[in-house]
Amino acid sequence: MSKLVASIKEAIEKCGLQDGMTISFHHHMRNGDYVLNMVLEQIAQMGYKNLTVNASSVFDVHEPIIGHIKNGVVTGIECNYMGAKVGKAISEGIMDKPVIFRSHGGRASDMEKGTSKIDIAFIAAPTSDDMGNCTGKFGKSACGSIGYAFADAMNAKKVVVITDNLVEYPLVDFSIPEVYVDYVVAVDQIGDPAGIVSGTTKITRDPVGLKMASYAAKVIDASGLLKDGFSFQTGAGGATLATAKYVKEMMLEKGIHGSYGMGGITGYMVDMLEEGCFKALLDVQCFDLKAVESIRSNPKHMEVSATQYAGVSGKSAGVDNLDVVLLGATQVDLDFNVNVHTDSNGYIMGGSGGHCDTAAGAKLAIIIAPLTRARLPLVVDRCLCISTPGKTVDVVVTQRGIAVNTAGGKNQELKQKLIDAKLPVVEIADLKRMAEELAGVPKPVQMGEKVVAKVIYRDGTLLDEIHSVK
Amino acid sequence: MRRSMLFIPGNTPNLLMNGDVLGADSIILDLEDAVSPAEKDSARILVRNALKSLHYKGCEIIIRINPVETDYWTHDLDEIIPLKPNMIMPPKVSCAQDVKTVSEYITKLEEKCGFEKNTVKLIPLIETAMGVENAFQIASADERVAALFLGGEDLTADLRCKRTKEGNEIFYARTRLVCAARACGVDVYDTPFTDVDDIDGLYADARFAKSLGFSGKASISPRHVEGINEVFSPTQAEIDYAHEVMETIRIAKEQGKGVVSLRGKMIDAPIVERARQVIEMEKAMFGEVEDDE
């Protein structure tokens, strides 16, 4: 028996695609992904209409989807992140149905709970055998972990694996097992390696970014959480990565043996694993070549599903035991709500990803961002979109001051610890005032009437709505 | 308190806006080497406007103007002096006359602005062989001179030798400047350590400069500021000892004793002076934190 079919077209036919169905994709190929465009192009040629695309992320490379929306092939999008190119079109109101934004944990959990139904999942697999045992660890398009694709494979009615490295059965060290897979298609290329992972992720050289990173590291140090058993997540952004560098230096200096590092993994977290800062890495996605090499060769560097990373449908998840997470923001409001979905003009250019999942789980959720960006203040009266509720955010670090969220009497002890550590602790309103003194008071942005996106919280409830731009 | 001095390029808005958050005791807004000849006017106006509207809280302001042999330096001072910076750093100072020339021009501008004379101090940048040999004359040339600053890069070019991390080639210049500055009762600052990524090297270089008698050190990278501040700050043991010295002489005065000793060592005037300086720095370091709140 073999599940191999000749083409994507044949797979689509055999899966029984119909107008109005929901198809899913995962984003480990990131901005190098060919699969989403390839499949949609085929579907459009076959004349299907009115489909909903559930992709864990939509990147700029997926710009052709705008054409499919205009032609009525795609009438719904559900995702956890949307890049600025497609985001701009959505914000301008090209689609009737609002985009459904979820978090990485929420997407997987909603599939498992059955509130988000997938008819056909298309899984971009850098290596697969003809029965669908597949992985991201090997092959010319290797991306490392394919953690977000597990929920798609396990919950979709039909599952198609698309690979550019077909190997003999059985694939050794598979990630997703054959039991979930209906069909396998071999293509020339599933992605552009240059866009899948970056060569190396670099620490910022920007002095302001380094200043923020140094403050964030001191907050972590003063919090008392940096001790044996420490667990940590950081993104790939310049300033958060620089914080990780300072945290690593402190851990090595003090001889602290941490428990685990988690999230999207960079070479920097790999260094921390190899130098003994952590016992293990829980990896849902790799950001650079070093992380890919590590997950392939180091048993302590483990692939986890989105559910195990950040979901609420399992009996527990990695985020539940996280000590510290470092996160970014485009806006923070006076109640510590965070916007990572839109820019300051209201255009969609991001999404939660794991932002609200990790903030909810971590003992200490730190937002790190400059006081102003191109004259616009970080802290505003009201975010244009609530991506992460303020009640799950603990500290906001800028280069000119650190605000602690003490609403409801929480974090009082933490605030005192930061003051004792001589860190520049201020109120959140002070950060707004300082920015306005420096850069002026921005005129509030007026949004349009139409709801272009709904933000669904990790527990499935509606968190906020994003309106069209004027 | 001036342990660290950080260079900020004069024509870069983003860095000018954030110069005061980078942890340096003083920032040097640079109109000279960091600015190309075609942008001298642009940087001068930008720095003037920045001084006019930004607060630079808790941070001393030094402006590095262009050298006296150029046509730029008087224009630089025309724009900058009315904003009352703490200090002017004239570069490539080789003799007492260079200092006097700049000082006289500043005096005229101070009069025009109605400032008290010598409001704006000078920190001559000595970076030529001639300057090193004339260090004492430069330090004592004018009342405005509050410190000397050694520039190792240009100096080694002038000496026709290679600038190394070990710094043997500038050892003579370093000790000569320290001696000249101390003889005139002014501060003295060491040349930047130029390998941005070598933090261990920075510490070693700063510790060596401190051991020679330097008051502090300049930096071209914000990443070096914290290390420089640490090296040039008194240690907790030094602070504790300073308080002990002051307490001992206070009690001795109350008891009418003339000569006192602490831990078997006689406390003489230099020890008291050193203790006083340490306590002053301690106050300045705590003051810095209070300012931020």
Added chain:
Amino acid sequence: MNIKTNAVAGTLESSDVYVKVEPSDKLEISIESVVYNQFAQEIEKSIREVVDELGVTSGKISVNDKGAIDCVIKARVETAIKRAGGEQ
């Protein structure tokens, strides 16, 4: 001061502004900005203050703003006008 020739000042880097001035019969100001929605009026006010202070009555002033604060906009406009007036 008159705008005698074309001149430019500033850069297109974040937090800076690129200013172009050209001779013209009347005073014209055109603004392009990444923070146009939030700060268009403030930017125009900054430009007009410099124009008035330097006594410029005619000329075309175009700015491409990358989020520069008031004192930066004023510096760049002043530099461009002085360059166009033959002053360095």
